[in-house]
Amino acid sequence: MNAASDLCFFTSSDGELAYRDAGAGDLVVLLHSGFVDHRVFEAQIPALAAxxxxxxxxxxxxxxxxxxxRPFRWADDLAALLRxxxxxxxxxxxxxMGGAIATDTVLEYPELVRAVVVSGAATSEFEYTDPWVRQVQAEQARALGAGDIEGWVAAFLRFVPGEHRTLDDVDPAVLTRLREMALGTLAKHTPDEENHHVPMTDTWSRVPKIDVPVLTVNGALDAPDLIAEAERLARTVPDGRCATVEGTAHYPDMERPDAFNEIVTGFLGSL
Structure with missing residues (x-):
């Protein structure tokens, strides 16, 4: 699954974009979190491809x-791939981050989307207010500014257990996979590189117009403000619902894949 030969490439207007393509039937697109890649869904791809x-x-x-x-938006890239x-x-x-991309895309390109599942996300217009999260983010920024890659990764991995657990409470294999992916993505960039991403604005005023089913899936131990924002998304759309995965924080798909898969496949089967 991790071999380069398993990847397909789409020639976008600004370079090649990689993707996995598996299974047959109605289309489901899995959008990964920040700093990693599609391998976050190692347990979802074969289960859904059935x-x-x-x-x-x-x-x-x-x-x-x-x-x-050059400047780009996540939603535009995904729309180009879908077309x-x-x-x-x-x-x-x-x-x-992938959940934010999903929401942004249904707002911008509703004709390309039939349903949305967001885990640990709402729209892309979100900024953490939780003190613990902001402290960890400050540690990441300090480490990156100092060129301390190991320090940055250590801070990044703290989001896996969340505030109320330790790394010892997490399967080491999950931490190893996330570390490997994060280091791979960091290696693609330089500290002085310009950020070309163009954020979307005024998203929440359009959320009530989302006319496809929306499911939010939150790890019960994730940041409270993030959970609240996801629940707000589910309340604001015409057809929204929420699910919770106990005993996990920001990566329920990796920590409790069977529970996550059951929730997602049940939702997809109801469409």
Missing amino acids: GYRVIAPDVRGHGASANAT HLDAGPAALVGVS
Whole structure:
């Protein structure tokens, strides 16, 4: 699954974007969290590919996808890929940053989306207020500014257990996979590199117009403000619902894949 030969490539307007393509049937797109790549969904791709065509891209600047050389938006990249595949509309399943991409895409390109699942996310217009999270983010910024890659990774991995657990409470294999992916993505970039990503604005005023089913899946131990924002998303759309995965924080898909898969497949089967 991790071999480069398993990847397909789409020639976008700014370099090649990589993705996995597995299974057959209605289209489901898996959108990974920040600093990692499609391998976050190692436990979801085969499970979903049993009944669906599963596309798992590497977001621009992550994994095997090209870095940006000019301004871009996540939603535009995903829309271009979906049109290239000519297989939609798609159910979008995103974790963290990937969840924000899913929501942004249904707002901008509603004709390409038939359902949305967001885990640990709402729209892309979110800023943490939780003191513990902001402290960890400050540690990441300090480490990155000092060129301390190991320090940055150590801080990044603290989001896996969350505030109320320790790394010892997490399967070491999950931490190893996340560390490997994060180091791979960091290696693609330089400290002085310009950030070409163009954020979307005024998203919440459009959320009530989302006319496809939306499911939020939250790890019960994730940051309280993030959980509240996800629940707000589910309340604000016409057809929204929430699910919780106990005993996990920001990566329920990795820590409790069976529970996560059951929730997602049940939702997809109801469409």
